Amino acid sequence: MDTSVGEFAIQVNDLVVGFGRRVVINHLALDVRCGEILGLVGASGGGKSVLMRTIIGLIPRRGGEIEVMGAKIGSTHDRGTQTVAGKWGILFQQGALFSSLTARQNIQFPLRENLVLSDALLDEIATAKLEMVGLTPEDGDKFPSELSGGMTKRVALARALALDPAIVFLDEPTSGLDPIAAGDFDALIKTLQKTLGLTVFMVTHDLASLNTICDRVAALADGKIVAIGPMRELLQSEHPWVRAYFHGKRSLMLQPKAS
């Protein structure tokens, strides 16, 4: 870990983001600590993806400051943003692999875009990344249409890790996976966090992921972070939306069982 960075991997202050008359993020503050897995929850359409995309400079903001690994973030064209961009990897919803490229070529894509490396080294790195996410070198020769949902997510994660980032942004990484595959993917994220010292910023609706692998959970409501802390603290939150989210009909698994 870069010791010049300090305690926080991401610091967001007084952030405002909107489209036309709609304000989606409204004076939001959020700190993500170095080396933690932070889970972000919020209502559908509440602005989780917008927040993530604004942090990485893909969406312009109307106000506020964002720092990632100690560098101020502007737009994607901004030099500061480009300098720090190599320090993060992104897994978008549905994996978003290039369908005309093999898994191996997808993983190599960010390497080819950012570095000048020999084909032999590119192959060596892709094989190492495939192994890191639990896939074989043979899987690397498959096209996205030949991969299962779980394998697609793993290839997308390997691609996010291609440049050895300090932070990975994961947008609903377990959506569409069966509970066993989702549990395996959670375990993989936890292992990578521990072994690589990664900071993980994860948007998710998956209550099991929140409960098992997140160090802290942040709840986004009305354009702000209305609660943040370990899961056990979120379960105690008095905020009406947070209560409805964690104590609603779909969240029985989080309630202590009566014996």
Ligand SMILES: Nc1ncnc2c1ncn2[C@@H]1O[C@H](COP(=O)(O)OP(=O)(O)OP(=O)(O)O)[C@@H](O)[C@H]1O
């Ligand atoms: N480029 C854009 N232009 C206009 N409106 C946008 C744009 N991107 C997002 N929005 C709007 O911002 C709001 C928040 O969207 P966002 O995708 O962040 O929600 P979300 O919390 O990630 O939802 P979900 O959980 O359903 O994925 C929505 O009303 C969406 O329509």
